[in-house]
Amino acid sequence: MQELREVLLNTLLAAGLYATMSYGLAVIYGVMRIINLAHAGLMMLAAYVTFALYTRYEMDPFLSLVVVIPLFFLLGVLLHRFVVRRLPRTTGTPTMQSLLLLFGVWLVLQNLAYALWTGDTQSILTPYTLKSVTLLGVRVGVPNLLVFGVSALSLLALNFVLKRTYLGRAIRAVTQNRDAALLSGIDADRLSAITFGAGTAFAAIAGTSLSTLYAFTPDFGRSFLLKAFCIIVLGGMESFTGVAAGALVLAFLENALAAWTPIPTSFQDAISFTLLVLVLVAVPQGLPGIARKVARWRASS
Amino acid sequence: MTPAPVSRRTLPWLLFAAAGLVLLLAPRFLDRGSLNDVWNVAFGVILACSWNILGGFAGQVSIGYSAFIGIGAYTTVLLALKGVDPYLTLPLSALLAAVFAVLIGLPAFRLRGPYFTIVTIGVSEAVRVFASGVSFTGGSSGLRMPAGSFDFSVNYASMVALALAVIALTAALSRSPFGAALGAIRQDIDAAEALGIDSTRFKLGAHAISAALVAVAGSLYAINFQYVAPGSVFDFRLSLSIVLMPIIGGVGTLAGPVLGAVIFSYLQIKLLTIPALRDSYLFIYGGLLILVMLFEPKGIVGLWNRLAASVRRSPGGSDAR
C-alpha cells in the first residue's frame, strides 16, 4: 500500500515535468509540422542559464524563470526568423530537411555550452535541494514539489491561452485542420514565429526545472528529448489532452518498473525508448487511437 | 579532344583502380603518420558509403549506426579473447550486424521519414545504455584485445581494400535493379509499392548490407586500437559523424559520401592537432549541417552540379560544349 502510494505520487510529480517538456515539442509539431530536435539543446541551455544566474547573481532557480522564459521566447522567435523560416514550407508530413536542420542547431547549442561552461558536470545546489517533506505518508523532495508546481502553473497558462485567446484558437485550428485553417486567412508566418517562441519557452521551463533535479553537461537533454518524443507519440502527436495522458503513462511505467521489478535503474532510459518503438509500431495513432478503437468496440458489442 | 566515346564510362573506373593501387602500395613510400591519416579516411569512406546505401539511396535517415560499429568491434574483441584469430571474426561481425539490422528494421521500417529517424536515435541510445550496464562489454572501462603480434600493415591493407570494395559496391548497386528500387522508395514510397516493390523487403536488405559493412569496419577499428569500450564505439557522436559525412558531401550520390569522408576525416585530424579548434568541432558540424540543409540539401555534389550548370549556361563557359 505504502509502495503503491509512493509510485502514484512519484508518477504524478514526474508526469508534470514530462508534460511540460513535451508540450514545447507538440505545439511546434502541431502548427509547423517540424520535429524540433533542437529541443534537447534548448533544455540544456536553459539549465546552464539558470546555473549562471544562480552562481553569478545568486538568483533562485525557480525565480530565475522570470528571466529565462522571456529570454528563451525571444531566442525561439529569432531562431525561427533567421533559420527555420528559410526552410521550404511543409504541407503534410514533416521533412528530413527540417529534422536535420534543427539537429544542426542542437549541435551548435551544445558547442556554445562547451565554449561558455566547459564540458564539466555542473549542478545547482540550493539550500533546499536536499530537503524533503512528508506528503500523504511519502517522503518527497522539495525541488520535486516545486518543479511540479511550476509545471502545473505553466500547463494551466498554456491551457488558458489555447482555449481563451485568439492566438490559442488559431494554434488549435492549424493543428487540427492545417489546410483549412491556413486558407482561412491566419497569418501563418507570425503564428509560426510565436509558436516557435512558445515551444522554446516551454523547453526552457523544462530545462530550468531539470537543472534543479539533475546534474548536467552540454550533452544533457538527449534522453529527455526521447522521453518527450515517446510522450507525444503516445499522446497522438496532435492532441493536447493526449500529451498529458502520455506523460502519465510513461511516468507510471518508469516508477512502477523501478519499484516492482528488479530492472536496474540504469536501464530506466531504455524503457522509454523501447516503449517509443513499440507504440510507434503497434498504434501509430497513440492513445487517442486506442481510445477510439475501444469506443467503437463497445459501441458495436 | 576526346579519344573515344567509351572512355567516358571506363575513365572513372581506370582512375579508381589506379588510385586504389597507389593507396594499397602506399606503405612502401609513405611514413606511418600519413598512413594513419589514410587509414582514418578509409574508415570514414566505409562508414559514409555504407550509410548512403540506406540513408542516401533509399532515403531512410538513421542516426544510430554506431550500434553496428559497436557490434563489429565487440564481436571481434570477445572472440579474440577466446583465442580466435581477429581477422577470422570479420564474417561473423557482418552476419551479427545484419541480423540485428533486420530485427530493428522489422518494426522501425513501418514508420516513415522523420519518425524512423527518431526511432533510430532511441534504439542506439538503448543499445548504448544496455552496453554500458552489462558486464560482458567490460562496462565503462571496456575490453582490451589479447596481447599478440599486431601488424599495422595488414590492418591498413584490409581497411583500404574494404573502402575500395564498398565504393565499387555502391557504384554497382546504384545501377542495379536493387538500386532502382531504393531510388523509387526514396522518391515516392507509395508509387513504388503501386508498381510492385515490396518496400519493407528492400529497406531491410539495404539496412542489412550497410550494417554488415559498417560492422566489419568496426572490427578492423577494434583490431587497430586493440581496445574497445561502450563509450567509444556506441558513442552518439560516432553516429553523428556517420550521418554528417554523406550529407555534407552529397546524400544519395556516389561521389558525395567519399568526398564528405575525405573532407571530414581531414578536418577531424586537423582539429585534433589544433587545441583551439578541438573544442569547436560540434560548432563546425552543426554549422555545416545548417548550411547544407538551408542552401543545398544535395551537399557539395549538388553545389558542384549547380555551378557546372550555370557555367554551361553563361556565355563565358560556352567553349565547354
Added chain:
Amino acid sequence: MPADAGGATPILSVRSLSKRFEGLLALGGVSFDVEKGQIFGVIGPNGAGKTTLFSCIVGSLVPTSGEILFRKRRIGGLPNDAVVRRGVVRTHQIVRPFREMTVAQNVSVGALFGRGKRRGAEAASRVAAVLETTGLSHRAGALAGTLTIGELKRLEIARALATEPEVICLDEVMGGLNPSEILAAMALIRTIRDAGVTVLMIEHHIHAVVGVSDRILVLNFGEKIAEGTPREVVADPDVVAAYLGDETNPLLEECVS
C-alpha cells in the same frame, strides 16, 4: 463486346465491399463483376467513393468488410505490391512520378518489379514497347520532373502497363487534358484493351467514359446506384436524378450512338 463475355467467369469480382474511415462510410457494400477484356467505367459525383474503391482493389487501403476476387482468388487486404505482382495495377489521379528519374527509368521500375519481373534486355524491350504504345518514346531520356501534365498522365499509364497487368485501374487519366489529348487517351485505352488488358476507369469526362466503356458502374455516396451498358446507364432515371442532370441527357444519347 469480347467473345467470351456473358456467362464466362469474371476476371475481377467485388462482393459487398465496404470501407469506413473514422465513422464515415466511404463505400457501403458495393458488388460488381468485370469480364476479361472489358473496358469498365466507374462514374459518380465527387466523394462518391470511386478512388476508395480502386485503393481497396489494389490494396493501398484495407477494406472494412467484403471480398475482392481476382481470377477467383481473394486479393482484398493483400498489400499493394503483392496485388501488383499478381496482375492488378492502378494509376494515380494526382500523378506521382519519380521526379529525379528519367521517363525510361520510371517505366523500368514497373518492368523490373511488376508481374513480369523482367531483367536486363527483356526489361529494356518491355520499356521500349510501353513507351511506344503511350507515345512517350521521344521523351525517354527526359527527367520526369520536366514533363507536361499530359505527358505525366501518360507516364502514369506507361509505368502501370510496364508491370504487365491483367487488370489496369485508371484513375481520371483524362483530367486536365485538352480535347485532342482526350481523343488520343480514348484511343490509347482501346489499344490497351485490344492488347488483352482488362480496363477499369474512373472518369469525370462523361463523353469519354460513355464513348469508350463496355459497361459502366455508377456510385453515389458510396453505394452502387446503377450498372449496365452506357446506353442503359444514361437512361436510368436514378442516375439522371442523382448525377447527370436532365439537360445533359440528349447530349449523352448522342455520344452513345
